Amino acid sequence: MTSPATSNQIAPFFSVAFRPFFLSGSLFSVLAILAWAGVLNAWFSFEPYANSFWWHAHEMLFGFAAAIVTGFLLTAVQNWTGLTSLKGRSLMLLWLLWLAGRLVLAFDFGLASGLIALIDLSFLPVVAFVLGRLIFKVKLWRNLIFVPVIALMTIANILMHWGAISDNPELVNQGNYAMVMLVTLLITVLGGRVFPMFTANGTGTKKVEGIPLLETLTIASTVLIALIYTIGFSLPVVIQAGLLIFSGVCHFVRLVRWRFWVTVKTPLVWSLHLGYLGIPVGFILMGLHYLTGSLQLSTVLHGLTIGAIGSTILAMITRVSLGHTGRKLQAGRLMALAFVLLSFSFIVRVFYQYAGSDYAYSMTMAALLWGLAFGIYSLSFFPKLTTKRL
Numbered sequence: 001m002t003s004p005a006t007s008n009q010i011a012p013f014f015s016v017a018f019r020p021f022f023l024s025g026s027l028f029s030v031l032a033i034l035a036w037a038g039v040l041n042a043w044f045s046f047e048p049y050a051n052s053f054w055w056h057a058h059e060m061l062f063g064f065a066a067a068i069v070t071g072f073l074l075t076a077v078q079n080w081t082g083l084t085s086l087k088g089r090s091l092m093l094l095w096l097l098w099l100a101g102r103l104v105l106a107f108d109f110g111l112a113s114g115l116i117a118l119i120d121l122s123f124l125p126v127v128a129f130v131l132g133r134l135i136f137k138v139k140l141w142r143n144l145i146f147v148p149v150i151a152l153m154t155i156a157n158i159l160m161h162w163g164a165i166s167d168n169p170e171l172v173n174q175g176n177y178a179m180v181m182l183v184t185l186l187i188t189v190l191g192g193r194v195f196p197m198f199t200a201n202g203t204g205t206k207k208v209e210g211i212p213l214l215e216t217l218t219i220a221s222t223v224l225i226a227l228i229y230t231i232g233f234s235l236p237v238v239i240q241a242g243l244l245i246f247s248g249v250c251h252f253v254r255l256v257r258w259r260f261w262v263t264v265k266t267p268l269v270w271s272l273h274l275g276y277l278g279i280p281v282g283f284i285l286m287g288l289h290y291l292t293g294s295l296q297l298s299t300v301l302h303g304l305t306i307g308a309i310g311s312t313i314l315a316m317i318t319r320v321s322l323g324h325t326g327r328k329l330q331a332g333r334l335m336a337l338a339f340v341l342l343s344f345s346f347i348v349r350v351f352y353q354y355a356g357s358d359y360a361y362s363m364t365m366a367a368l369l370w371g372l373a374f375g376i377y378s379l380s381f382f383p384k385l386t387t388k389r390l
Contacts, residue, residue, distance in 0.1 A: 012388045015087050016078075018324060019385045020095045021071030022317045026374045028102060029064040032056070037367035040360050049105040049116055050164035054172060060305065061179040062120070062157050063102050068313050069186060070098070070127050072320065073146055077131055081138045086130055094130075098123050117161040124154045145189065152230050153182050170232075178230035180304050181222075184279060187312050188222045188251070195272055196258055198319070202269040202329070203262045211257070218254050221247035225283075241290035248283030255280065267336035268322075268329055271315035274343060278307025285350070299350060306370065307346040314342055314373060321381050326390035338376040345369035 013019050036056045038044050048055040074085045086094055101120035104111060111119075128150040135144055159175030162168070192215060200207035225247060228235065235243070255276050263270035282303030289295040318335055322328065331339075345366045352362035 011088070013386050014091045014095070016324060017074035017085060017091060018071040018320055020091065021067045022321060023378065023382060023385045024095065024099070025064050025067030025071065026317070026378045028067070029060065030371045030374050030378065032059045032063060033367045033370045037364045040363050054164055055105060057176045058160050059102070059105065061176065061183070065183050065309055065313070066124060066153065067098055068317060069183065072316065073131055074127065075320065075324065077134050080140055080143050081134045083134050083137060085134060094126060097126065113165050117165065121154065121157055121161065124150055124157065149182055149186060153179060156182065156230060174229070174232045177301070178226070180301060180309070181226040181229045183309050184304055185222050185226045187276070187279065187308060188219055191276055192219065192254070195276065198272060199258055199263060199269055202266045205259070205262050208257055208259060214250060214254060218247070218250040221250060237290050241287040244283045244287035244290070248280040248287065251283065252280035267331040267339060268315070268319055271331070271339040272312065274339065275308060275312030275315050278303055278311055278346065282308055299353070302349045303346070306342070306349055310370065311339070311342050311346065314339060314377060318377065321384060324389070325384045327384070334376055334380060338373040341369045342373040345373065
C-alpha cells in the first residue's frame with residue numbers, strides 16, 4: 001500500500017501525461033544518442049536487441065518520438081474533450097510499459113525475440129485506445145485522425161520488428177521511413193492548427209488564416225507520402241521525386257505565409273518555424289535523392305528526423321511544459337541556445353559531406369549537439385515537471 005507521503009511525491013509527476021513522457025522521452029533521447037556516438041567511435045561495447053543500427057533508428061522514433069507524441073496527445077485530448085485522461089496509477093502503468101520496451105531492447109534479459117517485440121509493440125495500441133475512447137465519448141470526429149495515425153505507427157513498428165527477426169533490411173527500412181513520415185504528418189496537421197495562432201499571440205500580430213486549397217494540397221500530399229512509405233509501394237522514380245518536391249514546396253509556401261520574420265525576437269515562436277522548415281527541406285532533399293542519386297537517403301532523411309521532428313518537438317514541449325505548469329510563455333536564453341544547438345545538429349548531420357568532413361566525426365558532433373539541446377531542456381524542466389503546477 002502506498003503511503004500518503006509517497007502519493008504526494010509521485011502525484012505531480014503522474015498528474016498529466018506530458019510530465020512523465022516529455023521528461024523521460026527527452027532524457028532517453030540524450031542517453032540513446034550518446035550511446036550511438038559511443039558505438040560509432042568504439043568507445044565501448046554495446047549489443048542491444050537486433051543490432052546497434054536497428055536500435056538507434058528504432059529507439060529515436062519509437063522510444064523518443066513516440067513518448068513525446070503520447071505525452072502531447074494524452075494531454076491535448078483533455079482540452080479537446082473536457083474529459084480527464086490518464087493520471088495517477090493508470091498513467092504510471094502506461095509509462096512503465098513504455099519504459100519496459102526501452103529496457104528489453106537495450107539489455108539482454110534472456111527473453112525470446114517474440115516476447116521482446118510484444119512488450120515494445122503493446123505500448124502504442126494502448127495509447128490509441130485511451131485517445132480513441134475519449135474522442136468517441138464526445139463525438140469529436142475532427143480529432144479522430146490521430147487514432148488511425150497511431151495505428152499506422154504500430155504497423156510501422158511491427159515492420160521494424162519483423163525485419164529484425166527475419167533479418168530483412170527492406171522491412172526494417174520500410175518501418176523506419178513509415179514512422180518518420182507519420183510523425184511528419186502529425187506535425188503537418190497540428191502545425192497548421194496551432195502555429196498561426198501561436199505566432200499571432202506570441203508576436204502581437206494578426207493571425208494568418210489558411211488558404212483552403214493550399215492547406216488541402218499540403219495535408220493531402222503529406223498523407224499520400226506517409227501511406228506510400230507505410231505500404232511500401234514503389235512509384236516510378238520521377239513521380240515519387242515529384243510528389244516529394246511538390247509537397248515540400250507546399251509546406252514552404254505555407255511556412256512563408258505564417259510570416260516567420262515577425263518571430264525573430266520570440267524564441268518560443270521562431271523555434272516552431274525553424275522546426276517546420278525541416279519538412280520542406282527534408283522533402284525536397286529526398287526528392288533530389290531520387291532524381292540524382294547523389295544524395296544518400298539515410299542522410300537526407302535526417303532533414304526530417306532532426307530538422308523537423310527533433311526541432312519541432314523541442315519547441316513544442318518547451319511551450320507545453322511552460323504553459324501547463326503555470327509559467328509565463330517565455331523560453332529564456334538557455335532554451336533559445338538549445339534551439340540553436342539542435343539546428344546546428346541538423347546542419348552537421350545532413351550537410352557534412354559538402355564540407356568534406358569525416359563521417360564518424362560529423363555524426364559524433366551531431367549527436368553531441370542533440371544531447372546538449374535536449375540535456376538543457378531536461379535539466380531546466382526537471383523541477384518544473386516533477387513539482388506541482390504554480
